[in-house]
Amino acid sequence: MGEDSLHDYRGGLRKALIDVGADIGDHMRVESRGRVYEGTLMPRLESEDDRHIVLKLRNGYNIGVYFDEGTRIERLGQAEKPEFRPPPLPETQEGLPRVSIISTGGTIASRVDYTTGGVHAAISSRDLLSIVPELSDHAIVDADILYSVFSENIESDHWSGMARKAEEKIQEGAQGVVITHGTDTMGYSSAALSFALRSLPVPVIFVGSQRSSDRPSSDAATNLVGVVTAAATAPFAEVVLGMHETTSDTSIVFHRGTKVRKCHTSARYAFQSVNSSPLARLVDGEIEMIAEDYRRRGEGALEVMDGFEEKVALLKFHPGLRPELIDVLVDDGYRGVILEGTGLGHVSEGLNESIRRAIEEDVILYMTSQCIWGRVDMDVYTTGRELQMIGVEPLGDMLPETAFVKLKWALGNSEDIDGARELMRRNIAGEYTDRTLYTGEFG
Amino acid sequence: MDYEKLGLKVGLEVHQELATKHKMFCACPPELFRDDPEYTFIRRLRPSQSELGEVDPAALFEFMRGRTMIYEANRATSCLVEMDEEPPGELNPEALDTCLTLALMTGSQPVDEVHVMRKIVVDGSNTTGFQRTCITSLGGSVEVGGKTYRLQHIGLEEDAARKIADEGEVSRYRIDRLGIPLMEVATAPDIHSPTEAEEVALAIGWIMRATGRVRRGLGTIRQDVNISIVGGALTEIKGVQELNLVSKVVEYEVQRQVKLIELVSELKRRGVRESDLEEAFIDVSDLFSDTQSRIIKGALRRGGRVLAVRLPGFAGVIGAELYPNRRLGTEMADCARYGGGVRGLFHTDELPAHDISEGEVRALKENVGASDQDAVVIVADDAQKSRRALEAVIERAAEALKGVPAETRSANPDGTTYFTRPRPGAARMYPETDVVSVVITQERLRRLEASLPEMPEARLERFKADYGLNEKLARQAIDSDYVRLFEEMVRADEADPTLLAVTLTETLKSLERDGVQTANLGDDSIRGVFRLIRAGNTAKESIPPLLIWLSSHPGGTADDALQELGLAMLSKEELGMLVEAKVSENREMVERMGVKALGPLMGMIMAEVRGRVRAEDVQALLREALASRARG
């Protein structure tokens, strides 16, 4: 426990605990409303009130004991400090491919943190290696903590950092790179690295978990073993995202970094390839290619283009959206806007004037669809044709999130708008597909 | 057995499923399904670290067994929460209220704030790998037979998935039951005999049912029994499904521990020490190349090996009966099964047998250098598994030198038990941070206090006094699913209390035994039947046929049943004509016997129209007819 392990005990209760010199893990005696409790002082969550002391009873259960001015708190003794003791690391097996694990945070590398009651990044990928010793059957693994960031706090600077770290690892001889990441924005990061890592010679695989690794049912270990195996042996050399394919623990599926989206808030199978099939899957330790057209391992020399323009927005159209929102972006110096339009790629006519002004001010605007599945087509209805005449370009079947990342990247790596426009039109990392295939009712 | 002298201590944990509207952490109904599953999914579990950084030994043990789980589900009874694909919702307030009600009934002190914990269970019965559980009150007591038994706590936990099958290393579970609220009462180890244990279990079950929120049927109430004697160890026996099996379970476990303690002295007398037990496993496959044993033949054919280990000084000890049909050898086999995943083992105390010849046994003993004092255990399976199995056997043999191992066992339907896993260490609990803690307010307790159900004993007295029921009938009525209906109807004077109580308990039970779907009987059906009786439209003998008809015609009314079955009362005229006809038909007998013919004639008429007449009416009419004939 840290310096201020009591920090979520607040107010008078906090003072009372400090007065008796109590620390988390200490053995306590609490007399409250005429009853006496003995137990180990446990942390309190910040979301809970300041009227209850959490004690772990001898039978292992926690209870909250009411606190007010009449409560008597006594510290009976110092208990053993909770301490994380990871099991020893497995021995490396020479001759196996080298795989680098880069940790950025998220639930794949975490334990319960009592400061928020949620799941925090608390252990390194190295700890994971000791917890998941079978990793050493598939590769010689080295692990680095690059960041300890919640995925919702990841920004484009982090993307650049990840790209540079991956480059460093590949230069050092890694035959595959695994990046552990919180799942919420992992799709954005996988798109970002898909664009940033050009002429990739080895696979770079993002992985996360939807069930924290502190629980026996966690998908973290299965996912990690799956992606490390793929990083070591897969024939493809692309930026992909590997997670559970279904609710079962039996297969890990690899989605192309530019075509993947988190489509479920909580399930293991949250990630889906949109408007394309996944690249490959891993079943019983064997890679099975699904896509026929993919970049092969070992081709080319890595080049990193890791500039990302900060002033790009992703704007979801909704009924009643006011044009002032676009004006604000333009006035604030934004250089690009991805519109997430309705249906085939439409927004209200009421926005046309603001869009026209934006384009006159050298802001580039692109159209994607909030339908998620399917491609935009701005030639079918008048609204679409008008928008195109004003200067809004359609982005085919590109995901809005991927389009947003790509525009940041295109502006970040071009001398001028025309260069960016040119990059936007080119299929850089499989973000466009030519044909929309029937893949069942959804997905 | 002199239980007092043995220092027997028994503690009970009684678990009762609650019939709340929803499950404990989601909006699914607390119901099971019978049909084929709509979908299945496959998972594995691995041990996780507690906040103290230790891996729980029980958890590790299960993981080492390499279990794979297949879960069966349908959409009517489970959602993503049970699949561990969605975080749990808030703790079901109705279930919590039921526990607090029970606390108020037993003087158990509600905690000020309820914290839900995760209790590690990695046998696959919980998709998460833990069971969500909490303490809702501390202390309290129940009175049984004039003695007071202290409660340790009342708790609330989620029920586990139902095991459907064990197929080698694959366990098949159905997740419909997962998440049904289980109310738990844990007693202090204040119980000192098997009979007491059963009485206390029954009493607790009765108070739980008095809350009016419990699920009924087999498996909805389960006991864990913690048993120890002086010099023995605390054994936790899980899953005793029948309350009246509790005494048997306690009796057997005492026998088992007493015998195991005796074996320690015996082994000591023989001078056996733990250091004599060596993990020296000898491959004796060659000795069995021509064996008649189908088990060994099969194992060898599949590429397995026969491994043997010598247990010095154990001759006769492994075969010693602990309690009916269970030996130390049985316990070693349990350990081998769980430690190595093998089907079983053979030991020399039981050989020659199972088609293993005397010659083979002799060769086996010779081969491992076993004297007459020694026992030999063999396992025939995959070499790796056999090795792990024998390691477990050695471990169990070492325990036998010390006495009774602290372990968790499961109950068989006959009251015997089998080894499930070592007793879990203290690190098996950690906070369930996905569920917010609940402050128990004074207002909430006051509200529950105001509508507290009657204690069962008080209710029993009232039923006897107010409704004139005898002890047995009163108990049955209170225990019945229809107790509320019973009171409503009797208070509204809709039925005679005794007749209604008999109908709602014995009659329904006997119909159920005959396969009648009594679950289809709504309150309206029962009210309808009694309305007919009250109005004199039919007689009480018609109750069973009417209920049978209503059970198979959901939606039909009691009047429909009466019509369909032709059970309406005969009118005065109809009955008069029937009596006249019978008297005329039997003129000869009437002339011979005079008024004494009333008995036989009564029998004939009742046989024909039972349920459609009142016996008093028949008797009166007959008497009149016979009298007038005598006069005439």
Ligand SMILES: [Zn+2]
């Ligand atoms: Zn549910």
